[in-house]
Amino acid sequence: MDPKTLLDPLGLDALYVTRPENVRYLSGFPHPEDAQVLVTHEGAFLLTDPRYPEAEQESQIPARVLKREEKEEVFKGLKGRVGFEAEHLPYAALERLRELAPAEWVPTKGVIERLRLKKTPEEVERIRKAQALAEEALAHALTLLKPGVLEREVALEIEFFLKRRGAEVAFPPIVASGVRGALPHARASEKALEAGELVTLDLGARVEGYHSDMTRTLALGRVDGELKRAFEATLAALERVLEVLGPGKSTKEMDALAREELKRFDLDRYFVHSLGHGVGLAVHEGPGLSPYTEETLEAGMVVTVEPGVYLPGIGGVRIEELVLIQDTGIELLSRFPRGWQEV
Amino acid sequence: MDPKTLLDPLGLDALYVTRPENVRYLSGFPHPEDAQVLVTHEGAFLLTDPRYPEAEQESQIPARVLKREEKEEVFKGLKGRVGFEAEHLPYAALERLRELAPAEWVPTKGVIERLRLKKTPEEVERIRKAQALAEEALAHALTLLKPGVLEREVALEIEFFLKRRGAEVAFPPIVASGVRGALPHARASEKALEAGELVTLDLGARVEGYHSDMTRTLALGRVDGELKRAFEATLAALERVLEVLGPGKSTKEMDALAREELKRFDLDRYFVHSLGHGVGLAVHEGPGLSPYTEETLEAGMVVTVEPGVYLPGIGGVRIEELVLIQDTGIELLSRFPRGWQEV
Ligand SMILES: [Mn+2]
Ligand SMILES: [Mn+2]
Numbered sequence: 287m288d289p290k291t292l293l294d295p296l297g298l299d300a301l302y303v304t305r306p307e308n309v310r311y312l313s314g315f316p317h318p319e320d321a322q323v324l325v326t327h328e329g330a331f332l333l334t335d336p337r338y339p340e341a342e343q344e345s346q347i348p349a350r351v352l353k354r355e356e357k358e359e360v361f362k363g364l365k366g367r368v369g370f371e372a373e374h375l376p377y378a379a380l381e382r383l384r385e386l387a388p389a390e391w392v393p394t395k396g397v398i399e400r401l402r403l404k405k406t407p408e409e410v411e412r413i414r415k416a417q418a419l420a421e422e423a424l425a426h427a428l429t430l431l432k433p434g435v436l437e438r439e440v441a442l443e444i445e446f447f448l449k450r451r452g453a454e455v456a457f458p459p460i461v462a463s464g465v466r467g468a469l470p471h472a473r474a475s476e477k478a479l480e481a482g483e484l485v486t487l488d489l490g491a492r493v494e495g496y497h498s499d500m501t502r503t504l505a506l507g508r509v510d511g512e513l514k515r516a517f518e519a520t521l522a523a524l525e526r527v528l529e530v531l532g533p534g535k536s537t538k539e540m541d542a543l544a545r546e547e548l549k550r551f552d553l554d555r556y557f558v559h560s561l562g563h564g565v566g567l568a569v570h571e572g573p574g575l576s577p578y579t580e581e582t583l584e585a586g587m588v589v590t591v592e593p594g595v596y597l598p599g600i601g602g603v604r605i606e607e608l609v610l611i612q613d614t615g616i617e618l619l620s621r622f623p624r625g626w627q628e629v
Numbered sequence: 630m631d632p633k634t635l636l637d638p639l640g641l642d643a644l645y646v647t648r649p650e651n652v653r654y655l656s657g658f659p660h661p662e663d664a665q666v667l668v669t670h671e672g673a674f675l676l677t678d679p680r681y682p683e684a685e686q687e688s689q690i691p692a693r694v695l696k697r698e699e700k701e702e703v704f705k706g707l708k709g710r711v712g713f714e715a716e717h718l719p720y721a722a723l724e725r726l727r728e729l730a731p732a733e734w735v736p737t738k739g740v741i742e743r744l745r746l747k748k749t750p751e752e753v754e755r756i757r758k759a760q761a762l763a764e765e766a767l768a769h770a771l772t773l774l775k776p777g778v779l780e781r782e783v784a785l786e787i788e789f790f791l792k793r794r795g796a797e798v799a800f801p802p803i804v805a806s807g808v809r810g811a812l813p814h815a816r817a818s819e820k821a822l823e824a825g826e827l828v829t830l831d832l833g834a835r836v837e838g839y840h841s842d843m844t845r846t847l848a849l850g851r852v853d854g855e856l857k858r859a860f861e862a863t864l865a866a867l868e869r870v871l872e873v874l875g876p877g878k879s880t881k882e883m884d885a886l887a888r889e890e891l892k893r894f895d896l897d898r899y900f901v902h903s904l905g906h907g908v909g910l911a912v913h914e915g916p917g918l919s920p921y922t923e924e925t926l927e928a929g930m931v932v933t934v935e936p937g938v939y940l941p942g943i944g945g946v947r948i949e950e951l952v953l954i955q956d957t958g959i960e961l962l963s964r965f966p967r968g969w970q971e972v
Contacts, residue, residue, distance in 0.1 A: 337813075337814045370720070372720045372724070373719050373720075373721045373722075374719055375719060375720055376716050376717055376719055376720070377713070377715045377716075377719070377720050377723050377736060378715035378716040378736065378738065379716075380720050381715070381736075393720060393721065393724075395721065442789075442792055442793065445792070446785075446789055449785055449788070470680075471680045
């Protein structure tokens with residue numbers, strides 16, 4: 287990141303970065319919730335406190351380990367137009383900065399988030415590692431799916447599996463069975479799995495700050511009728527999108543394509559969320575694939591494609607793939623079998 | 630909470646509460662990171678979104694499940710002086726509110742936090758439950774302490790133990806052995822435990838939103854010399870404070886008392902953090918027991934007392950108790966043996 291390229295188009299003399307994912311992006315520092323980055327024309331440096339005496343080694347940019355008073359001195363030295371992250375910095379923190387520094391504090395939005403959209407090969411490598419571990423965790427979880435087992439037990443086994451291997455969970459794993467499958471954001475509950483139900487498992491790992499995200503829906507024993515048809519519709523919508531996904535495509539059109547395919551099954555009204563989202567230092571980041579976003583996919587972006595059908599009071603299906611946009615076409619980062627499976 | 634008692638002294642017509650712990654405090658709603666509370670003279674109500682169709686049942690105050698546009702309509706109806714939580718609300722969120730609502734938006738600090746200082750018997754009961762589980766987890770962890778076991782393995786076992794029993798961790802358990810014990814905020818690492826080291830375990834559970842917090846330091850095999858003396862000093866400082874702790878006492882004086890006792894051992898300069906903090910819906914909340922706080926302890930407050938001695942390059946000791954301030958004296962909520970123990 288060249289400070290001049292970043293600051294000049296915004297007419298800024300400096301940028302104060304506080305959102306943890308952005309701090310980590312600029313510095314690689316693994317405790318970004320306790321650190322900030324100040325970008326000036328002289329370069330970018332990390333600010334943190336004496337809890338992290340080893341910051342200089344852990345940061346890829348110069349680090350200053352400062353007590354509160356010393357940090358205030360840094361701000362007192364700021365002049366000119368200094369950008370801050372308006373969607374992250376609390377009002378009171380801005381007021382304190384305004385009292386300390388004789389600078390003009392300028393609200394900015396999405397500056398570093400835009401840089402994060404396209405991943406470097408090193409970033410993709412970390413996402414790959416996270417995805418590989420998540421697939422191992424899912425394979426393990428499938429061995430546990432039996433009538434009587436609680437959703438929460440399956441979710442915890444996924445979590446423990448990942449943590450024993452040195453990873454974190456990207457989010458608390460979702461295990462939603464039977465009628466709970468109709469709730470797109472259902473957390474794993476105390477409900478026991480029952481034969482004849484669909485089970486949706488949505489899970490991700492986090493490795494060196496980077497996330498993965500994937501969903502599979504499986505049948506516990508024999509399932510047919512409208513739930514099987516919902517599965518077929520979801521799978522068709524997913525594969526329709528994967529066929530054409532690639533650089534230069536519009537996020538809005540990809541979302542519309544999935545809905546069009548679901549409409550052939552007369553199920554489009556049961557797809558109640560957007561088609562996908564970027565994945566990286568945040569598990570949900572740009573670009574969004576939705577009816578409301580007008581973005582163009584570019585090589586290096588990593589996005590999910592996750593159509594779903596949610597039938598209230600009956601059950602639901604979601605299938606989610608993790609995809610790297612390439613110079614031509616895509617690479618599927620999620621490799622776990624996605625077809626109909628009765629376990 | 631009576632809206633009039635809350636709003637009138639602040640000269641407010643309404644208060645918009647966004648900090649999750651405060652939202653949970655006012656509503657009991659278990660997903661407070663996705664909800665807000667609006668307090669008006671007509672009463673307080675919860676605002677959340679369609680991900681939580683069951684909010685009306687899960688909230689102790691009236692709940693409104695609203696889409697984004699519907700929520701904006703609520704703000705458009707606000708008039709007069711409306712307080713917001715300045716230390717939590719991001720700058721950009723305030724700007725959006727200012728555009729929507731013809732009200733005067735007034736920054737407030739610590740309004741709900743002050744209400745949270747003194748716990749009700751129901752709140753204490755949840756902290757008790759969390760503490761009881763944490764003590765079970767610690768007893769389990771002690772059976773694992775052997776040379777060659779990694780700090781991280783012990784920490785994960787504590788985490789899994791708590792989660793299997795339906796609780797969450799209050800924070801990632803700290804397991805700091807040998808020289809790492811000299812870092813007060815050390816996370817559990819890949820370091821293996823070795824015979825002749827002290828091991829500091831700092832852990833808490835979270836039950837129904839409420840936390841516990843306790844630390845023990847144990848010897849792995851035979852330990853003596855300056856580390857044993859550091860232990861004796863820490864224990865003496867802790868017990869000196871516990872003897873006099875109670876309602877009406879000054880937080881600053883309690884902190885000073887611990888330092889005075891450590892000074893008798895000439896170890897006070899190695900006590901590099903404050904003596905304690907309140908515990909409740911946040912694991913660190915008011916009142917602080919430190920050289921910088923001037924607060925008076927009152928019945929119903931739940932605080933930690935956690936002196937420590939950190940000898941750089943050598944090792945460290947911390948012993949932390951969880952205490953309920955009562956009408957006369959205290960009740961020790963943490964019951965785990967605290968004396969010198971070689972395992
Ligand atoms: Mn997703
Ligand atoms: Mn503590």
